[in-house]
Amino acid sequence: MAKVIIPTPLRKFTDNQASFETNSENVYEAIKALSGAFPEIQKHVFDEQGQIRNFLRIYLGDEDINVLDKEKTSLKADDVLSIIPAIAGGKN
């Protein structure tokens, strides 16, 4: 199973769960599965067009999926996907 690491700003939508395991075959499916398991997270990871929001970066291991096969990047067991949000500090 691949593991998706959830950043703290999004953990309030995952009952504070820090990671999520999935058998999804690619990145898009994995994020979709995450938002299926935690519906509240959906609008925070997908925009109105169903695209992964562009203030989130998705990494496979230490590599940006944008230089791999983007959302279609395939996943193997033991892969670690990280969702990395823009954070600005104290004020919004």
Next chain:
Amino acid sequence: MAQETFSKEELSRYSRHLIIPEFNIEGQRKLKAAKVLVVGTGGLGAPLLQYLAAAGVGTIGVLDFDVVEDSNLQRQVLFSTNDIGKPKVLAAKERLEGLNPYINIVTHNVRLSSENALDIVKDYDLVADGTDNFPTRYLVNDACVLLGKTNVYASIYRFDGQVSVFNYKNEDGVLGPNYRDLFPSPPPPGLVPSCAEGGVLGVLPGIVGSLQANEVIKVITGVGEPLVGRLFLFDAMNFETRTVKVHRDENNPLNGKNPTITALVDYQEFCGMNQNNEDDIKKISVQEFLELQKSEEPFQLIDVREDFEYEIANIEGLHIPLADVEEEVDQIVSDRKVVIHCKSGGRSKKAIELLEKEFGFSNLYNLTGGVDAYFDVVDAN
């Protein structure tokens, strides 16, 4: 440039640097010659400024527009209780000059803006970004890219920290990525929790700001491998650290293939913060609210703060945290005045904007200054 020289006192002070073979007097000279602008004297600025001053960075610009508040002291260890109410830059200058009298502290008691940023940044070699909001993050980044300055970046949220070195040109002239390569656009307001909802573990900016200071010193002295093209991530909650790659993006509007940004823009607007003019929202002062409470006029009071804040103290409003407002909208009445409040007025403003825009409410009033102002007035009475 004349070579920097050191007094006997300085040599003694910096002796632990001088005996590091890779660092030695050359590194110390570079530090003394360097001019670093630290934007923000908050949680990140506190360790950053103290370590840069202690290390002997010759000129340090300190930029902030705020005054020291008691709620800063949980993490902003640059300040002491006696500093409450003082402009941060002045309190910082006093502290840093006490720490190291051999350096020059320049204060900028202003809010960094598109109007003043280029003029301020141009006088420095390097910028360390320790700000606390998205518009200023993009502003600092863009000013650095337009002026060709390295931007040593750090950011925190609750238990998470990020560090990177942006817009760094290495000795072969190869330019590294900048903030817009990593995050092309900011999250829309309301989608990311704000300060009082978010909170931050006091020691986290101490850790992350120290890493940032380390990168500043490395960039200045040329010692080691700076965090260029890489983003360091720290999760203090689970003690996990990761370093991921950051690539230049050919679509970067500042310095990609077809740049479209050639001057600073309106960063409030860029971050979607000007959609609703503050004046469009109806407000109610604490005095007016107290009168409303005494009157016969029916109204609904809603508190949009987080659970823990509500538990600490509340004024008996219906409790709907900002993030739940959309979901709980059917609890909000439309046939009488509704007063919405949070801690100081920011989140309640967002709640009203959302309710007016998405659901067409027209009976909502923002309690000016929030529950903080309410308790101030009630305590004074």
